[in-house]
Amino acid sequence: MSQLFSGLRFRLVLLVVLASLPPVVLTLQIARQDRQRQTAALRQRSQDMVKLAARKEDEMIAGTRQLLHAVADSFQVQTARWGNCGKLLRTLFADYPRYANLGVIKTNGDVSASALPLTNTVNLADRSFFQRALATRDLSIGDYEVGRVSGKRSFDLGYPVFEPSGKIQAVVFAALDLDWLNRSDYAVQMQLPEGATWTTIDSKGTILARYPAPEKRLVGEPLPEMSLLNTFLARKNGFLEAVDPKGISVFYDFTSTRSALVAGDVISILSVPRKVLFAEPDRVMIRNLTSVGIVAGLVLVLGWVGSRYLILRPIQALVNFTARLAAGDHSARTGLPHARDELRQLTQAFDQMAEGLQQRESERQQAVQELRQSEERFRALVQNSTDVTGITDKNGLILYRSPNLLTTLGYQVADALGKSIFDYFWPEDLPRAHRRLAQLVKASGSTQRDEYRLRHQDGSCRFIESISSNHLEDPAIGGIVFNYRDITKRKQSEGKLTESRQRLQVLSRRLVEVQETERRHLARELHDEIGQALTVAELNLQAMLQSPDIDGLGPRLKQSLEVVDRVLEQVHDISLNLRPSMLDDLGLESALRWYTGRQAALAGLKAEVRADPLEQRLDPMIETECFRVAQEALTNVVKHAKARTVAVELSPSGGQLHLWVRDDGVGFDVASVREQAVRGASLGVLSMEERATLAGGGLQYLATPGQGSEVHAWFPLKWAHPSVLIGAI
CATH class of the missing domain: 3.30.450.20 (PAS domain)
Structure with missing residues (x-):
């Protein structure tokens, strides 16, 4: 047992275990810091939502006071x-x-x-x-x-x-x-973290608000976590972790505030299950620990098994060989196969020493000749090399490689000599490499430029840019001279650029979604808040107009009432332009018919809308982007086309939804309009193309000056939601 723990194999294994400890400790420390950041972010979000809820309550009470005063x-x-x-x-x-x-x-x-x-x-x-x-x-x-x-x-x-x-x-x-x-307060719901619950209760534990709205009606019912009510009431403000009635560990951030709606304080509670709050830190920690464990386990197994065949067995053979040689037995041999690794080279050297004393002179002369040829080859390589330089024969066997092979691919030069160059190619590039070498061998004096993938000694892939020249007929070289440089970083930069473009597309999609949500919110605010205030003003003016004591102010009151009516109509139009409720309530087809008819009536156009029936409502993202493209196209027709008629067609076909907007106006030069859009003169063209592309479709313009124009856009019938690649998008 003592021999086992003092042997070379055990020391190698212990070294692997000790090397694995720092990554494990670092992974646990990072996970702890990530959890602390998640907790701090949750508490800050809770305070922001408390302020938002208080502001919305004040606005609601003020609006109700104004309405009741007007009715009174x-x-x-x-x-x-x-x-x-x-x-x-x-x-x-x-x-x-x-x-x-x-x-x-x-x-x-x-x-x-x-x-x-x-x-x-x-x-x-x-x-x-x-x-x-x-x-x-x-x-x-x-x-x-x-x-x-x-x-x-x-x-x-x-x-x-x-x-x-x-x-x-x-x-x-x-x-x-x-x-x-509780159902319509979008401002609070938009601030709610994913997987979290926002609850407002009075001092008796009765639920006044609950977001998101549960399947079972809870507003007006007692708080399910009644066991925590005394803690909430006693501490007023705080943060704690407890087990909910379902047996799930949940974090609660609670804040006590005054409310004009109830007697006493109300308590706002932001609760998130521990599993949800720490999902990302736990996932990263498990992934990192698993990776460290897998790598350490593989290294342990390979080290334990491989040490016997690669280290212990050759060393024992060398010990036996030296003992017999010391006893005078010159017929002794190691009995190990000769290879290119260090131990096998050592055993080969002992075997050659025992059998080759008489060959020293001939080997010396051969060494002198090889040295002269090596100097000539080196001189030729210096003249043709860029980074890594080498020579192969016509079959690809390596005759020479420069010393910087170790820094580029991690291989010792001695290990590479005599091997086939194709042993280092990435499997997918092997057929092309064979084909290109055959072409080069056939063309004496020719040169080739290529890009390949080579396998690093650690198993990773490295991209190289290669220049190969045929010098088979040159007696000083007698082979294929190749020079290559490592372009892996350049390829990685290109990959990162592609990934950045993909991230930008995901962010653009998210920006469009947030923009539409904000449009919907502004439209609702215009209708509910400003519309309510104008309605109150209108009621007051009507009341004054009907009062017997107006003393000649009747015409002015009527004029003021007409102004208020006109402003109400303008607010209504702005609300519809921001986000027509018909698009959410009745769908894309009805919204297109309404908007096309509305624009045609305002511009004096003859309009036609043809729409094939859809089997079911499309995803809101597809409906929104299709409507916005049609909206921009119709706006361009009204502003620039000088048309008499406009036609809108909507048709599903081949798994896609197709939209056509045609007019008989003056047309335009597509290339010229694109160039102006790139310079920033008109963003409508780029906006339509970007919306169609972000929705997973495309857009095409067909127009000729003097012959009208057509906008053709297509969208997928089934919307695939994009994945956020980094924690902060």
């Missing part, structure tokens, strides 16, 4: 015309889906008007928001409870309606539908 001052409410008031409430209710109901309550608590139909008399005198509105004579917010008219759990906000004398004659109210807000 409306002519229908001031004159207590409850039938007309109901029509007004239903109109507003249809425009603002965030509310579960809108209504008016008399001072005795009876609901006199409601956006939702009343089947019988409903009295809300006991509701806190009604009592607070009467007491404070200002906006009041009630408790979170089930509405008696809507049947939904909601927050009720009330605002008093004053008579000219200052007496309260009624209370207008709006019920905030938290379920709708």
Whole structure:
């Protein structure tokens, strides 16, 4: 046993094990640092989402106050015309889906008007928001409870309606539908990390908001992690790890803030399963440890098995040979095959020493002759070499190689001599190498330039640029002279450039997706926020116009009302141009028909839309990019074509969706327009091509000056989502 642990084989194995320890320690340290960064990023994201949620709540309450104030001052409410008031409430209710109901309550608590139909008399005198509105004579917010008219759990906000004398004659109210807000708050959902859950609860543990929306309705229900509620309430702010009701280890970052909607504090909780948060660091750690283990294991096995045949066995044979030779037995031989490695060369030298003393003189003369030939070859190689220089015979056997072979391919020069040059070629390049050598041998004095892949001593692939010359008929050389340089780094740079282009394409696709999401968000904000404010202004102007005490201001009020109507229409048009809701709700075909008809009507064109039916809705990415290409093409027709008619055709064929936009206008020179687009004069052409390409399709222009034009784009019917290659895209 002591001999085993003190032998050469054990020392080699121990060296491999010790060499594997630093990579293991480094891998574990990197994984720990990656986890710390992930945790810090999660906490920062939680704070950002808390601020965002608070801002959205303030905006929602301010918008509701503005709407209730306008309703309270409306002519229908001031004159207590409850039938007309109901029509007004239903109109507003249809425009603002965030509310579960809108209504008016008399001072005795009876609901006199409601956006939702009343089947019988409903009295809300006991509701806190009604009592607070009467007491404070200002906006009041009630408790979170089930509405008696809507049947939904909601927050009720009330605002008093004053008579000219200052007496309260009624209370207008709006019920905030938290379920709708929970589904439509895209700003908070876009900030949510992948795999995470955002929950807002009150001091009793009731869920007020939950993102993403679960399959089972949880808003208004108790927090599933009730065991942690006392911890959340006691610590107010913090970060902890606990096991959820499903037995999964989860990280919780919680923050306590004040809210105008509930009494006491609300607690915002950002939770992420440990497995999700640390997925990337764990994957990298396991991959690195596995790689280190595999390499170490292979080296151990090869070292243990190979040491017997490559080291121990030759050494033992040499020991036996020297013992017999020392005893005077000149017939002794090592009995090992002669090869080109160091130990085999040593055994060969001993064998030659024992049998070749009488040949010294002849070998000396032969050595002198070989030295002279070697000097002549070296002189010729110096004149023709660039980096690595060598000589082969007509069959590819290596006769000479320069010493820098070791630095380029890792082989000893002595190991390469006598071997075939084809032993070092990459398997896929072997047929071409054989063919090129045969061509070179046939053409005396000719030269070839090629690029090949060679196998490094460590098994890796190296790219080389080779220059080969036929000097078989030159008595000073008598072979094929080749010179080559290592161009692996250049090839790697070219590969990295290709990868960078692929990354740029993925980033461009992501940019388009973010752009469309932002368009959708801006369109919704224009409709909900600015549209609401303009609606309130319009209601106020109508109320003033119908008031008996306008003292000659009627024409000005009517003019102001027309301006507000015109601005509302412009806001509506801007919202549709940013992101037509028809594209999301009804699909590509309906959106194209609508937009083509709209543009044709504005420009006075005759329009025709032909669309073959699709089996099912396409991926939103394909629908969006196809619509944007058609939108840009139609815009170009309106601005530049001077056309009388325009035709749009949509047809699926061969696994692709084809779009054609044709006009009978003045046409254009495709090459000239492309050149202008490259110089930045017009980005529409490049924009259409880029959108089609990013969606996995293509775009083609067919146009001749004076003969109209055609834009043909095609997209895949099934969209393959791109993969993000680096952690930060």
